[in-house]
Every structure is written in C-alpha cells, then in structure tokens.
Amino acid sequence: MLSNIIGLESAKRQLLAAFNHQRLAHAYLFTGEEGLGAEELAIEMAKFIMCSRPDKTNSEPCHTCSNCRKISTFQHPDVHYYFPVLKSTDNSEILTMLEEKSQELYFRVKVAGGSLHIGDQDNPEKNSIRGLLREIGLRSYEGNIKVFIVTFVEEMNQESANALLKILEEPPPNTLYFLTTGFLQTLLPTIVSRCQLVKLYKIKSEIIETALQTKNHVQIEESRIIAKLADGNYATALQLLSGDLKNKRELMIGFLLGVVGTRPSSIVEAVDALLAENKKDKAMVIDVLNIMATWFQDAFYVNNLQSQPELLESFVINHDKIDRVEKFISNFPRTNLDLAINEIEKAVDLISRNVYLNLILINLGLQLRKIIFDPKN
Ligand SMILES: [Zn+2]
Structure with missing residues (x-):
C-alpha cells in the first residue's frame, strides 16, 4: 500500500478508501509535524491516481509507466508541486531541489524563510499562487484530472491565502488539491473548512x-x-543518518568526559571542542544533546530493569555502548538521572529558541556536573 511511504497507515487508508469508492474530495489538507511525509504521501497518491497500470489489489502505483515516472521527476504536465521560496530564489535553484527530491523522495523541498508567493499579476511565476490559477485555467494534457500539491500552506500571506481560498470555494471540475501543513491552527478557518483533513501521526x-x-x-x-x-x-531519521551518527556520539561522550573532568576548565574546553567540531551548527548540537539524553535514559533503565533483562533489552537505545553506560553508573552512582535528562531537555529548548549557544552549553555542563557528583546540591 503506497510502499514508498513509511508508516502513515491511517492516512493511506483514508485516501485509498475514498479513491476506491470514487469519493475523493476536491481538497485534502494533510496535517502533522514536518518530516512525517505529508508531501511525499501527496506525490505517491497522485501517482496511484494517475498510474496507467496500478496494482489495485495492493494499492500500489506501478512506478514505471510514463505517468508514474513523470510524476516522480516533477515533469508531469497535470501534476503541479508548489513550495515556499524566496523572491530571490531563481528557477534553476527550484529545478535543482526538485531534481534532488526525485532522487530521494523524502528530500525536504523548502527554501528557509521562503513563502508561497502570490506571484506577478501579468506574468505569474510557475511556483506562485497566480501561477496555480493560470494552470487551473489550462486544459489538462494527458489525463482528465489535474492535481495540485501545495506544501507548507502556513507560509502564505493574506493575499495568497485569499486567492487559494477562492479556488477552494469553487474548484473547477477535475481538479484535486493536496495541501500540507504542520501548523493547522495558523490557517484561515475558511481554508480548513473547505478541505478534508488527513491527520498524520508519528511513525x-x-x-x-x-x-x-x-x-x-x-x-x-x-x-x-x-x-x-x-x-x-x-x-x-534520514537527517541523523546523513549527519554521521558515530561522530555525534563521540562528541557526546567527549562532552560528558569534560563534565566529569577534574580540572575546573574541562567544561569550557569540552564546550569549545563541541562547537569547533559543529561550526556552531545548532541542529548538530541539538542532535548531540538528544543523544546525551538517551545515554542518561539508558542509565536509568540499566538501574531499574536489571531484574527484567527482556524489558531492558527492548528499552535500551545505546546497545553497543551498554558497558560504558554501566561503568558510568558504577562510577557515579549518585547521579540524579531524571534531573540530568530534564536539564538536557531545557538546554535543547533554549537552543531552539536562539539563546546564546556557548552560554547554554557551559551552563548545562555545570548543572550536569552538580547532578552527577551530588544531586542534593
Ligand atoms: Zn504507473
């Protein structure tokens, strides 16, 4: 069942049931946190709808017919994909991103800080809402349906949102809209009410x-x-994969060694080392801290589930480093693990809210040192 899409079973079932009973709505709004696969699901669903030899039993597009291939490479004249860009983003950049996405379906196509522009009135760009309007006015080329995938619809100004609303209020026949958002609450209620909601849940x-x-x-x-x-x-998961997990775990352990180091300066040195390696990349630092949280979480499980090896086995994350976790516990038995995890989560939150990185990490190091050596302090 749409096997290129990982998880999202209930969303797939909802869409496929509607399609199989010829009851597709005009517009669907996929909601759920970014990265779950909303855009990807829309693309695969478009393929299944347009595929010239679909496997109906398994609800799977053939992936090889001309329609499937053109949709996968964003070259199908009746399937249009819209995503946020900056005014300065030129067409070749857009094409490069789509090329990447055609290679890796889950590649994120969105220009940071970009939006879905209304577009030039006289000469609307392809990737704009007026471009969409113009496209709607044209006859379909190959099939008799046109599919419009509009992603990150929260990134629209009032004018774009109103134009989109007009389309949704009176959708021309044989047009289908897949909208995606991670921020349902920020959309115009009138847009939301014109769409069937498709909720995406964590996988x-x-x-x-x-x-x-x-x-x-x-x-x-x-x-x-x-x-x-x-x-x-x-x-x-794919980001973690490309971001060299092994290196991040080494950095995490380096940081913890700094925290428990005997010299007063060891925390500052550990922070410097972490930031030098990451070139102050916030996302990388957040990964390292999240990995650190799993370390303390594992220590907690090792402490509490010794008598239930099967449960321990299924809960522990850092399997290959479990001897180091055990050693940590025996060296620092007074560590308040809950408190440690709490401090790490607080630091992650502050980093994502743009507080000064260096300061947060030094403070985290000091807090952890206290927690590890004497939780009563
Ligand atoms: Zn096909």
Missing part, C-alpha cells in the same frame, strides 16, 4: 528501523539507535 520506531535497513541499507544496531532518536519522524 512507530520499529517501522522506521525496518525502513532504514531495507531502503537505506543501514546496519541493524545503527538503525535501532537512529529510529529511537528520530522520535517517530522518518525525515529526522
């Missing part, structure tokens, strides 16, 4: 694990760690 860790092994050829141990860290989000 089970086992499903991500299997996908990493079969689609991305990741070793079992590594797939397990990544799947746990990805927290139900396959795009996050």
Whole structure:
C-alpha cells in the first residue's frame, strides 16, 4: 500500500478508501509535524491516481509507466508541486531541489524563510499562487484530472491565502488539491473548512528501523539507535543518518568526559571542542544533546530493569555502548538521572529558541556536573 511511504497507515487508508469508492474530495489538507511525509504521501497518491497500470489489489502505483515516472521527476504536465521560496530564489535553484527530491523522495523541498508567493499579476511565476490559477485555467494534457500539491500552506500571506481560498470555494471540475501543513491552527478557518483533513501521526520506531535497513541499507544496531532518536519522524531519521551518527556520539561522550573532568576548565574546553567540531551548527548540537539524553535514559533503565533483562533489552537505545553506560553508573552512582535528562531537555529548548549557544552549553555542563557528583546540591 503506497510502499514508498513509511508508516502513515491511517492516512493511506483514508485516501485509498475514498479513491476506491470514487469519493475523493476536491481538497485534502494533510496535517502533522514536518518530516512525517505529508508531501511525499501527496506525490505517491497522485501517482496511484494517475498510474496507467496500478496494482489495485495492493494499492500500489506501478512506478514505471510514463505517468508514474513523470510524476516522480516533477515533469508531469497535470501534476503541479508548489513550495515556499524566496523572491530571490531563481528557477534553476527550484529545478535543482526538485531534481534532488526525485532522487530521494523524502528530500525536504523548502527554501528557509521562503513563502508561497502570490506571484506577478501579468506574468505569474510557475511556483506562485497566480501561477496555480493560470494552470487551473489550462486544459489538462494527458489525463482528465489535474492535481495540485501545495506544501507548507502556513507560509502564505493574506493575499495568497485569499486567492487559494477562492479556488477552494469553487474548484473547477477535475481538479484535486493536496495541501500540507504542520501548523493547522495558523490557517484561515475558511481554508480548513473547505478541505478534508488527513491527520498524520508519528511513525512507530520499529517501522522506521525496518525502513532504514531495507531502503537505506543501514546496519541493524545503527538503525535501532537512529529510529529511537528520530522520535517517530522518518525525515529526522534520514537527517541523523546523513549527519554521521558515530561522530555525534563521540562528541557526546567527549562532552560528558569534560563534565566529569577534574580540572575546573574541562567544561569550557569540552564546550569549545563541541562547537569547533559543529561550526556552531545548532541542529548538530541539538542532535548531540538528544543523544546525551538517551545515554542518561539508558542509565536509568540499566538501574531499574536489571531484574527484567527482556524489558531492558527492548528499552535500551545505546546497545553497543551498554558497558560504558554501566561503568558510568558504577562510577557515579549518585547521579540524579531524571534531573540530568530534564536539564538536557531545557538546554535543547533554549537552543531552539536562539539563546546564546556557548552560554547554554557551559551552563548545562555545570548543572550536569552538580547532578552527577551530588544531586542534593
Ligand atoms: Zn504507473
């Protein structure tokens, strides 16, 4: 069932049931956090609808017919894909991104800080809402249906939103709209009410694990760690995969060694080392901290589930480093693990809210040192 899409079973069932009973709505609004696969699901659904020889029993497009191939490469004249760009983004950049996405379906296509522009009145650009309007006015080329995939619809100004609303209020026949958003609350209620909602939920860790092994050829141990860290989000898993997990774990351990170091300056040195390696990349630092949180989480499980080895086995994330976790516990038995995890989560939150990186990490190091050596302080 739309096998290129990882998880999202209930969303797939909802769409496929509607299609199979010839009850597709005019417009669907996919909601759920970014990275779950909303855009990707829209693309695969468009393929299934337009495929010239679909496998109806298994609800699978053939992936090889001319329609499937053109949709996968964003060259189908009746399937249009819209995403946020900057005014300065030129056409070749857009094409390069789409090219990347045609290679890796889950590649994120969105220009940071961009929006869905209304477009020039006289000469609307292709990737704009007026471009969409013009496209609607043209006859379909190959099939008798046109599909418009409009992603990140929260990134619209009032004018764009109103223009889109007009389209949704009176959709021309044989047009189908797949909109996606991670921020349902910020949309015009009138837009939301014109669409069927398709809710996307976090993906089970086992499903991500299997996908990493079969689609991305990741070793079992590594797939397990990544799947746990990805927290139900396959795009996050792919980011972790490309971001060199091994290196991040080494950095995490380096940081912890600094925290428990005997010299007063060791925390500052550990922070410097972490930032030098990451070139102050916030996302990388957040990954390292999340990995650190799993370390303390594992220590907690090792402490509390010794008598239930099967449960321990299924909960622990850093399997291959479990001897180091055990050693940590025996060296620092007074560590308040809950408190440590709490401090790390606080630091992650502050970093994502743009507080000064260096300061947060030094403060985190100091807090952890206190927590590890004497939780009563
Ligand atoms: Zn096909």
